[in-house]
Amino acid sequence: MLSSVNLASDLGAVWLTFKLATVVTLLLLLIGTPIAWWLARTRSWWKGPVGAVVALPIVLPPTVLGFYLLLLMGPNGVIGQFTLWAGIGLLPFTFGGLVVASVFYSMPFVVQPIQNAFEAMGDKPMEAAATLRASPLDAFFTVAVPLAKPGFLTAAILGFAHTVGEFGVVLMIGGNIPDKTRVVSVQIYDHVEALEYGQAHWLAGGMVVFSFLVLLALYTLNPTGRRK
Amino acid sequence: MSRRIQPLALIALLFTTAAHADEVQIAVAANFTAPAKLIAADFEKATGHKAQLVFGATGKFYAQIKNGAPFEVLLAADDTTPAKLEKEGAAVAGTRFTYATGRLVLWSAKPAVVDDKGEVLKKGGFDHVSIANPKLAPYGAAAVEALTALKLLDAIQPKFVQAENIAQAHQFIATGNALIGFVALSQVMKDGKIGEGSAWIVPANLHQPIKQDAVILDKGKGKPAAEAWLKFLKGDKAKAVIKSFGYEV
Numbered sequence: 001m002l003s004s005v006n007l008a009s010d011l012g013a014v015w016l017t018f019k020l021a022t023v024v025t026l027l028l029l030l031i032g033t034p035i036a037w038w039l040a041r042t043r044s045w046w047k048g049p050v051g052a053v054v055a056l057p058i059v060l061p062p063t064v065l066g067f068y069l070l071l072l073m074g075p076n077g078v079i080g081q082f083t084l085w086a087g088i089g090l091l092p093f094t095f096g097g098l099v100v101a102s103v104f105y106s107m108p109f110v111v112q113p114i115q116n117a118f119e120a121m122g123d124k125p126m127e128a129a130a131t132l133r134a135s136p137l138d139a140f141f142t143v144a145v146p147l148a149k150p151g152f153l154t155a156a157i158l159g160f161a162h163t164v165g166e167f168g169v170v171l172m173i174g175g176n177i178p179d180k181t182r183v184v185s186v187q188i189y190d191h192v193e194a195l196e197y198g199q200a201h202w203l204a205g206g207m208v209v210f211s212f213l214v215l216l217a218l219y220t221l222n223p224t225g226r227r228k
Numbered sequence: 229m230s231r232r233i234q235p236l237a238l239i240a241l242l243f244t245t246a247a248h249a250d251e252v253q254i255a256v257a258a259n260f261t262a263p264a265k266l267i268a269a270d271f272e273k274a275t276g277h278k279a280q281l282v283f284g285a286t287g288k289f290y291a292q293i294k295n296g297a298p299f300e301v302l303l304a305a306d307d308t309t310p311a312k313l314e315k316e317g318a319a320v321a322g323t324r325f326t327y328a329t330g331r332l333v334l335w336s337a338k339p340a341v342v343d344d345k346g347e348v349l350k351k352g353g354f355d356h357v358s359i360a361n362p363k364l365a366p367y368g369a370a371a372v373e374a375l376t377a378l379k380l381l382d383a384i385q386p387k388f389v390q391a392e393n394i395a396q397a398h399q400f401i402a403t404g405n406a407l408i409g410f411v412a413l414s415q416v417m418k419d420g421k422i423g424e425g426s427a428w429i430v431p432a433n434l435h436q437p438i439k440q441d442a443v444i445l446d447k448g449k450g451k452p453a454a455e456a457w458l459k460f461l462k463g464d465k466a467k468a469v470i471k472s473f474g475y476e477v
Contacts, residue, residue, distance in 0.1 A: 195290070
């Protein structure tokens with residue numbers, strides 16, 4: 001059955017996955033909010049192309065994303081040459097590399113709910129705030145953000161859950177290093193490949209329960225659908 | 229309703245053609261990809277049968293075969309998986325044989341990084357060593373054995389980046405993300421010599437021989453095309469191809 005060494009390695013993978021998803025979710029809320037705001041309110045010609053780029057990871061197989069990230073972040077790639085120049089070193093096989101990849105990969109799941117919430121809000125609340133002499137930034141934080149709260153909640157939950165469920169990209173650029181890049185999904189894959197079905201079960205079963213609870217929380221806590 | 233039937237009929241038609249008698253479905257270990265393609269082309273010319281090749285990790289093939297995959301022949305990366313399948317009744321007894329013995333190589337995509345004695349392992353100057361997951365891949369296990377024999381495992385292990393199979397281990401190095409790593413000689417050999425970069429062929433006495441066995445699976449039992457493939461694989465023409473990729477036969 002489960003030896004203590006294997007258990008420690010499984011728990012290490014669980015902790016790493018949790019850490020990765022948390023960092024990625026926080027980063028995405030920071031990066032994704034201005035993008036979502038811009039996409040929701042702009043009339044620029046660029047809205048189409050930018051929206052399409054943000055949504056690409058929904059359509060692309062993770063292997064495509066992983067393959068190009070491996071090339072781009074490698075010593076001959078644009079990102080790789082930048083990180084070498086900046087003294088950070090190369091990103092593949094590092095936790096930082098997984099964070100960067102996951103930010104791309106989970107971007108649409110965070111941007112789109114926030115964008116939808118901003119769009120649903122319309123122009124009126126911001127105009128009303130402006131007539132009350134609130135600065136645009138003040139109005140954004142005291143009017144727009146509270147109104148879009150359900151969107152933010154959905155974005156955070158989906159961004160977190162989608163990063164936890166990431167596999168293909170990590171497999172392509174992770175290098176399966178314990179406590180650095182060996183996340184739960186990769187660990188499950190290894191167990192299955194090595195025919196350690198018992199160990200695969202408790203992790204895989206855990207993922208099913210976790211995913212169900214996350215979605216249950218999303219659908220019960222978040223009343224966006226019913227409000228309108 | 230009748231509209232739905234047409235696409236279904238088409239799909240059914242597709243499956244019937246795929247299961248045609250003159251075709252053999254072969255699961256091929258990732259390290260044997262290049263020679264298998266060449267041998268398949270020769271095989272088709274010589275026999276008229278068609279060889280349908282699927283490439284991947286041997287461990288994955290095992291799980292798929294046990295769960296009803298349609299493969300008729302397995303060219304494994306090891307000798308334990310075919311033996312296990314035979315013992316469990318999923319392969320045809322008496323058809324198992326070693327079609328190639330693999331050689332391990334320490335390789336860099338850059339010239340003059342790996343010297344011809346493997347001293348680079350002691351000297352360092354690299355951040356990552358790419359290796360196929362030793363738990364899953366025979367070439368990965370052989371690399372760990374060789375490093376253990378050289379008393380370098382403790383020094384090198386923290387630098388391991390593990391690939392899912394030997395093809396991905398090669399990819400990590402080819403893209404420059406790992407400066408050096410352990411791959412199969414067959415992956416870097418072209419026309420009898422190292423094609424690109426620099427390499428050290430790890431002496432065969434540093435690890436257990438990487439015997440790669442082939443076997444006819446349950447689904448290929450009594451199929452002429454499957455038997456023809458195994459016979460062709462034992463022939464001189466196939467052997468010459470296998471040798472040209474650095475395997476021993």
